[in-house]
Amino acid sequence: MTAPLLAIENLSVTFPGENARDRAPAVDGLSLRIEPGQTLALVGESGCGKSMTALAIMRLVAKPGRIEPGSRITFEGEDILGASVPRMRALRGAGMAMIFQEPMASLNPVQKVGDQVVEAIRLHEKITARAARSRAGELFERVGIPGARDRLSAYPHQLSGGLKQRVMIAMMIGLHPKLLIADEPTTALDVTVQAQILGLLRELQQELGTAILLITHDFGVVNELADRLAVMYAGRVVEEGARREVLGDGRHPYTTGLMRSIPTIGRRGEPLEEIPGTVPAPGTWPAGCRFTNRCPIAFEPCADEPPPSTSLGRSHSARCHAVAREPKS
Numbered sequence: 001m002t003a004p005l006l007a008i009e010n011l012s013v014t015f016p017g018e019n020a021r022d023r024a025p026a027v028d029g030l031s032l033r034i035e036p037g038q039t040l041a042l043v044g045e046s047g048c049g050k051s052m053t054a055l056a057i058m059r060l061v062a063k064p065g066r067i068e069p070g071s072r073i074t075f076e077g078e079d080i081l082g083a084s085v086p087r088m089r090a091l092r093g094a095g096m097a098m099i100f101q102e103p104m105a106s107l108n109p110v111q112k113v114g115d116q117v118v119e120a121i122r123l124h125e126k127i128t129a130r131a132a133r134s135r136a137g138e139l140f141e142r143v144g145i146p147g148a149r150d151r152l153s154a155y156p157h158q159l160s161g162g163l164k165q166r167v168m169i170a171m172m173i174g175l176h177p178k179l180l181i182a183d184e185p186t187t188a189l190d191v192t193v194q195a196q197i198l199g200l201l202r203e204l205q206q207e208l209g210t211a212i213l214l215i216t217h218d219f220g221v222v223n224e225l226a227d228r229l230a231v232m233y234a235g236r237v238v239e240e241g242a243r244r245e246v247l248g249d250g251r252h253p254y255t256t257g258l259m260r261s262i263p264t265i266g267r268r269g270e271p272l273e274e275i276p277g278t279v280p281a282p283g284t285w286p287a288g289c290r291f292t293n294r295c296p297i298a299f300e301p302c303a304d305e306p307p308p309s310t311s312l313g314r315s316h317s318a319r320c321h322a323v324a325r326e327p328k329s
Contacts (some may be wrong), residue, residue, distance in 0.1 A: 005211050006035040006057070006075055006096075006179055012068040013052050017283050024283030026052045026065070028235035034179065039205065039212040041226035041243070043258070047279040049235045050215045051101070054181045057213070057218055058098055059088050069241070075179070094124045097177040099168050101184040106168055107156040112150025113164075114140075117171045124175055139170035143200055162193035166200070170277055173204055181204075183215045197226045219262055223247065228315075231255045234279055234290035241316030252318040254296045289321065 011030040014023035026047040027115045034040045042050050055061050056071060059080060073080040075095060083091065092098075108116055117136040118129060127135075133152065138146035143166045156164055165185060172180060182201065186194040202225060204213060216223055222229055222243065229246040231239040231254060239252040250256050257275040277294040286292045292302045299321070307319045 002035070003077060005036045005038075006032075006034040006213070007073070008032045008053075008057070010069045010073040011053065011056055011073065013049070013056050013065060013071075015065050015106060015282065022280075022283070023066075023068075023210045025068075025235055026282050026291040027056065030235065030237060032230060032237065032240075034211050037205070037209045037211055039225050039229050040228045040230060041216060042230050042232055043216060043222060044232035045217060045258075045279050048278060049189040050232055051183055053232075054098060054183050054213065054215055057181065058092060058096065058246070059083075061187045063108055064250040071141050081176075090124075093120060093172075093175040095177060096181065097175055098171040098181040098183065099165070099172055099183065099185050101187055107164060109156050109328055112153055112155055113153075113159070113167045117152075117167070120171050121174050135174060136170070140167070143167075143170045143173075144196065145170070162197065165189065165193075165196075165197055169197070169204070170201060173208065173210075176208065177210060179211045179213065181213045181215070183218075185214075186218070186221060187216075194221075201225060217249065219259065231258070234285050235282065236290065236319070238291065238320070239318040241313070245313060245316040249312075249316075251312060251323050252291075252320045253297055253322070254291050255318075256293075257296075289319075 009029055009031050012025055013027040014025045017024040030053060032040065042053065044050055052061070056067055058130045061067055067081060071081060075091065099158065107113065114133065114136050116134040117139065121127060121132040121135055122129065136152055137149045140151055145151050145163060145166050159167065163297045186197050189197065198221060201212065204210065212225065214221065216222060229241065229243050231246065235256050239246060239250060239255045246255065250259055260273040261275065275294055280290065282294070286303055288304045289302045289307050292298045294303065301321050307321045308324050309317050309319050310324045311317050
């Protein structure tokens with residue numbers, strides 16, 4: 001087996017709890033790996049810890065949050081959590097880059113978008129401002145921004161949500177990252193623009209060989225882009241496998257609940273199924289399976305005993321007591 005591009009082992013991210021001495025975990029003992037050129041989708045409801053996982057990878061967890069001792073993240077075999085601040089600045093962009101859910105949170109509202117892309121390019125390459133601006137124009141054309149050269153002089157508020165997201169993608173691919181983290185990249189966009197952005201990401205990945213960590217709650221997006229899928233609930237991965245395995249034969253009750261809640265053609269007039277309740281807040285998780293209070297098949301050990309990880313094939317696994325008790329074929 002080749003070494004992964006990114007390996008996360010036993011990652012825990014905590015925040016202050018109700019008592020001064022307590023720490024509430026937002027991510028708890030999470031392990032994942034991404035191979036070069038692969039797209040891994042991390043799926044789950046809001047509050048499951050998906051975005052906090054992405055921030056931990058980039059070492060951008062803001063205080064009072066902290067990454068706990070015993071956590072390990074390596075990028076191309078290099079220890080991310082032990083890297084110096086200057087080394088992390090070098091890795092962000094050239095090694096791994098992140099597209100945030102809301103591009104306005106990443107773009108400087110008082111600086112022209114072209115200048116921001118030029119600044120990012122020159123931060124990682126020894127290149128003249130003129131050459132960087134020419135590159136920025138080429139990148140804008142590449143990601144399908146109409147009137148690309150003229151848009152370099154636009155301010156973020158003068159662009160639509162879809163164009164701002166394209167600016168962010170242009171900025172990231174201009175740095176040629178080996179890993180692109182896309183946190184809900186299409187959430188605030190209309191359906192047509194969503195399809196365009198997904199198509200753009202797919203084309204760029206095929207051309208550049210970039211690995212993608214796709215963070216989403218949208219299984220339609222997963223089906224478009226992902227090679228592998230990890231379903232996250234209350235700080236932990238509850239099911240993981242190849243996209244076709246999980247979407248075609250999801251076994252954890254949370255996975256199947258998410259799948260049943262997707263609108264599909266042919267269900268006109270029928271109410272969508274829903275998962276009752278909400279994701280419990282960090283620090284209030286049940287001692288056993290964290291999905292217990294919302295699970296339709298919970299039984300005696302679920303509330304008190306953490307479920308084991310059960311292998312369902314060469315690369316498919318689920319953490320569920322019911323799955324663990326199924327007869328082996």
